Amino acid sequence: MNSLGVNIGETVVNIAVLVKQVPDTNSKIQISGDRVDLSTVKMDISPYDEFAVENALQHKESGGGTVTAITVGSAGADKVLKGVKALGVDNIIRLDCDSYMDSNALQSILAQEISSGGYDVVYCGKSAADTGAGSTGPGLAERLGWGSVSNITDITFDGGLTVTSPSEGGNAIISVTLPAVVSCDKGSTKVRKSNVKGIMMAKKAQVDVKAVAAPVSSVSIVSHMMPPAKPAGKKFEGGESAQTVAQLLRDEANII
Amino acid sequence: MSDTIVIAELSKGKMSHTTNELVTAANKLGTSCTVIVPCLDSSVATDASKISGVTKVIAAKSDVFASYDAAAWAEAIDTVAPSGTMITSASAQSKDLAARIAARRSISVVQDVISIDGTTLSTPIYSGKAIQNVSINGDAVISVRANIFPPSDNNGNCEMQVIDTTGNVSTAIKEMVQRASQRLDVSEANIIISGGRGMGTPANFSHLEEIADKLGAAVGASRAAVDTWDEIPHSMQVGQTGKTVNPNLYIAVGISGAIQHLAGMRSSKYIVAINKDADAPIFQHADYGIVATWEEALPVLSSSLSSLLG
Numbered sequence: 001m002n003s004l005g006v007n008i009g010e011t012v013v014n015i016a017v018l019v020k021q022v023p024d025t026n027s028k029i030q031i032s033g034d035r036v037d038l039s040t041v042k043m044d045i046s047p048y049d050e051f052a053v054e055n056a057l058q059h060k061e062s063g064g065g066t067v068t069a070i071t072v073g074s075a076g077a078d079k080v081l082k083g084v085k086a087l088g089v090d091n092i093i094r095l096d097c098d099s100y101m102d103s104n105a106l107q108s109i110l111a112q113e114i115s116s117g118g119y120d121v122v123y124c125g126k127s128a129a130d131t132g133a134g135s136t137g138p139g140l141a142e143r144l145g146w147g148s149v150s151n152i153t154d155i156t157f158d159g160g161l162t163v164t165s166p167s168e169g170g171n172a173i174i175s176v177t178l179p180a181v182v183s184c185d186k187g188s189t190k191v192r193k194s195n196v197k198g199i200m201m202a203k204k205a206q207v208d209v210k211a212v213a214a215p216v217s218s219v220s221i222v223s224h225m226m227p228p229a230k231p232a233g234k235k236f237e238g239g240e241s242a243q244t245v246a247q248l249l250r251d252e253a254n255i256i
Numbered sequence: 257m258s259d260t261i262v263i264a265e266l267s268k269g270k271m272s273h274t275t276n277e278l279v280t281a282a283n284k285l286g287t288s289c290t291v292i293v294p295c296l297d298s299s300v301a302t303d304a305s306k307i308s309g310v311t312k313v314i315a316a317k318s319d320v321f322a323s324y325d326a327a328a329w330a331e332a333i334d335t336v337a338p339s340g341t342m343i344t345s346a347s348a349q350s351k352d353l354a355a356r357i358a359a360r361r362s363i364s365v366v367q368d369v370i371s372i373d374g375t376t377l378s379t380p381i382y383s384g385k386a387i388q389n390v391s392i393n394g395d396a397v398i399s400v401r402a403n404i405f406p407p408s409d410n411n412g413n414c415e416m417q418v419i420d421t422t423g424n425v426s427t428a429i430k431e432m433v434q435r436a437s438q439r440l441d442v443s444e445a446n447i448i449i450s451g452g453r454g455m456g457t458p459a460n461f462s463h464l465e466e467i468a469d470k471l472g473a474a475v476g477a478s479r480a481a482v483d484t485w486d487e488i489p490h491s492m493q494v495g496q497t498g499k500t501v502n503p504n505l506y507i508a509v510g511i512s513g514a515i516q517h518l519a520g521m522r523s524s525k526y527i528v529a530i531n532k533d534a535d536a537p538i539f540q541h542a543d544y545g546i547v548a549t550w551e552e553a554l555p556v557l558s559s560s561l562s563s564l565l566g
């Protein structure tokens with residue numbers, strides 16, 4: 001950096017990170033009528049998104065840049081944006097939407113936002129803890145015409161990116177040229193915690209709320225239900241019963 | 257209902273049994289079923305032409321299928337696939353591909369489908385704590401969980417076409433790091449034996465490995481085990497922040513059954529739990545529970561398996 005705090009000779013990267021608010025993973029999910037009722041559930045950032053935020057911040061720290069966190073949701077989701085602001089994210093944007101969107105609708109509005117924002121790289125969690133789908137990262141990349149790598153467990157910054165991602169029989173070390181979408185697994189990443197200063201700053205921060213026009217969803221929710229109860233299992237006392245269980249795995253379960 | 261297209265699932269270059277399950281799912285959705293086999297060499301595709309319920313096989317032949325690049329695979333497959341509802345497996349790679357292809361076609365993707373009833377699909381949400389039923393209007397891409405639909409048999413015989421295809425590769429593999437052990441990864445295995453904090457030391461995982469080798473199983477772990485012991489890598493972790501697995505048999509040893517662990521394995525077909533605490537929550541989910549220390553139970557299990565497996 002020079003005396004004016006400007007980066008010289010380093011690429012300044014425009015980094016986006018997608019975050020989502022989901023029920024705390026400890027929470028009990030209840031159904032009322034034929035829909036999940038989240039009214040009494042504590043909401044939190046989806047666990048994998050924390051790794052995405054950490055990787056985005058490390059990317060910035062490796063050579064300068066800005067990190068913008070983007071979420072799609074209603075005002076309740078601002079809490080998650082403030083949480084990542086406290087960790088050091090520069091800008092926070094919420095695409096304002098309160099209703100269900102299928103993957104096509106969701107990715108369309110995200111692709112619009114990423115294109116108009118001029119980003120070089122997008123980080124996201126490998127899947128969200130509510131749907132578990134993992135469609136957003138690769139789907140967004142396809143719409144942008146970008147490359148993507150998913151479920152990465154390690155990352156180094158060397159102008160481009162070098163990531164580790166599981167592949168059949170082991171791991172692949174992959175070099176990625178930007179622009180790209182990177183979906184993040186836990187791996188060896190240790191996430192930072194916010195400090196008091198960060199939290200105070202985040203309190204005052206403004207969420208940039210943007211209206212969206214999403215295409216009509218072709219997938220619609222019919223109902224929610226509890227998973228069918230599993231019939232009570234058989235329980236045996238003592239180590240010797242392992243023999244009975246082995247026999248049941250053959251005779252009853254037909255597995256071995 | 258429109259035509260259905262199945263993307264064949266391959267494992268180590270061979271046709272995976274999962275493809276037969278995908279054909280069953282496809283036959284529930286539509287009348288005709290085209291199977292696309294992404295391959296370097298079309299000989300592997302002949303296996304697909306024997307699956308009952310398949311109307312046509314397209315061997316999509318391309319160098320890009322040598323290693324996975326999401327953008328190139330999606331392009332190479334999309335180019336040769338007719339329109340219709342597309343079905344893939346729900347392995348991590350295939351879910352990624354499903355999302356890519358759906359986006360390419362500007363249609364929606366529904367992941368981890370566990371039941372199909374007309375155009376209504378069921379998927380687990382909140383890590384299996386609830387089920388969501390959705391209806392699809394028009395074409396979609398659907399990934400289907402393994403070990404749910406019965407596999408279609410191999411009494412068919414349909415036409416096969418070889419089409420050369422290609423796509424733009426956007427990432428470059430610098431290096432493949434093979435796992436030191438020959439054992440399967442938890443995400444690939446049909447049987448998994450996992451250890452938790454109750455194993456006491458990481459060295460004791462050798463007792464799990466011994467049984468895994470008899471069963472052709474993978475060895476997994478709880479987060480407590482992964483976080484406590486450096487020797488147990490995160491790649492072994494099953495659960496909310498580890499891998500979601502769906503094997504035929506999951507054996508949990510010295511694992512309490514925390515909700516985040518259940519999130520990754522509760523949909524396993526059969527669950528066996530070995531735990532010294534009769535009140536451990538894992539027993540509520542076990543088909544077969546053994547209340548004992550692993551020190552007592554594992555040697556018996558090991559020798560019983562030896563005599564059963566001959």
Ligand SMILES: Cc1cc2nc3c(=O)[nH]c(=O)nc-3n(C[C@H](O)[C@H](O)[C@H](O)COP(=O)(O)OP(=O)(O)OC[C@H]3O[C@@H](n4cnc5c(N)ncnc54)[C@H](O)[C@@H]3O)c2cc1C
Pocket residue numbers: 025047451452453454455477478479480481493494495496497498499509510511512513514515516517520530531532533536548549550551
């Ligand atoms: C956001 C978040 C994400 C998480 N993600 C995951 C995840 O992906 N995967 C995961 O597993 N956890 C996850 N957890 C942690 C989870 O809450 C539990 O802490 C963890 O699963 C406990 O691991 P455990 O069962 O091995 O250990 P413990 O809960 O300590 O249980 C050990 C068990 O071993 C038994 N035992 C002790 N000695 C013996 C013996 N000699 N023989 C037989 N049994 C014995 C005990 O009775 C006990 O039941 C997550 C938590 C959070 C908050």
